[in-house]
Amino acid sequence: MLKIWGRLSSINVRKVVWAAQEAGVPFERVDAGMAFGIVDTPAYRAHNPNALVPLIDDGGFVLWESNAIVRYLLARYAPDRLYPDDLCQRFDAERWMDWQQTTLNRAGGPAFVQWIRTPPERRDHTAIAASVTATEPLLAMIDAQLTRQPHMAGEHFGMADIVIACEIHRWWGLPQPRPATPHIDAWYRRMQERPAATVLSLELS
Ligand SMILES: N[C@@H](CCC(=O)N[C@@H](CS)C(=O)NCC(=O)O)C(=O)O
Numbered sequence: 001m002l003k004i005w006g007r008l009s010s011i012n013v014r015k016v017v018w019a020a021q022e023a024g025v026p027f028e029r030v031d032a033g034m035a036f037g038i039v040d041t042p043a044y045r046a047h048n049p050n051a052l053v054p055l056i057d058d059g060g061f062v063l064w065e066s067n068a069i070v071r072y073l074l075a076r077y078a079p080d081r082l083y084p085d086d087l088c089q090r091f092d093a094e095r096w097m098d099w100q101q102t103t104l105n106r107a108g109g110p111a112f113v114q115w116i117r118t119p120p121e122r123r124d125h126t127a128i129a130a131s132v133t134a135t136e137p138l139l140a141m142i143d144a145q146l147t148r149q150p151h152m153a154g155e156h157f158g159m160a161d162i163v164i165a166c167e168i169h170r171w172w173g174l175p176q177p178r179p180a181t182p183h184i185d186a187w188y189r190r191m192q193e194r195p196a197a198t199v200l201s202l203e204l205s
Contacts, residue, residue: 032055056069093154100164112171165188
């Protein structure tokens with residue numbers, strides 16, 4: 001059976017859990033990372049020398065890097081529904097996968113860390129302001145994208161929706177004002193209605 005290592009408070013683990021649930025593949029999840037430990041053990045590091053979560057073992061195939069895992073699960077278990085054969089459709093979605101990791105996550109991460117993982121007396125409001133300044137134009141880009149089509153990469157739900165909705169879930173959960181993004185809001189409500197999207201109802205921690 002597919003095994004996933006990672007605590008559910010991690011955005012990167014949430015993506016993987018959601019993808020597995022969308023693909024309909026049964027899995028066992030082991031809490032790992034932060035207070036759960038495990039990631040620093042020699043056995044874990046032998047599989048993931050980054051000592052980070054998530055990590056999967058699928059019948060002996062071991063993989064780390066959350067977006068690579070999302071791609072793998074959808075391509076392997078739901079290729080017709082969730083990993084397009086058509087190269088233009090596929091790479092339309094792939095582009096948003098990379099953008100989420102390299103641009104959106106980098107911009108929004110500091111505000112999350114300051115609000116949720118830093119005690120109030122040590123909170124750096126300058127870092128939060130910089131993170132908001134970096135993130136809001138990116139939210140405007142997503143909002144504009146969703147005026148043109150119902151999902152991040154076209155007509156159909158897919159991997160780009162999973163990774164970007166996990167970022168929106170985290171950003172909307174921060175105790176700070178939100179910009180007006182009506183198209184993100186409508187799309188995000190549809191994401192929350194998906195039975196496989198259980199991670200979108202988790203609290204931030
Ligand atoms: N690029 C990696 C980043 C993985 C990562 O940074 N994981 C964090 C959680 S989101 C982690 O393992 N933190 C240390 C820990 O939980 O002990 C991925 O997408 O999988």
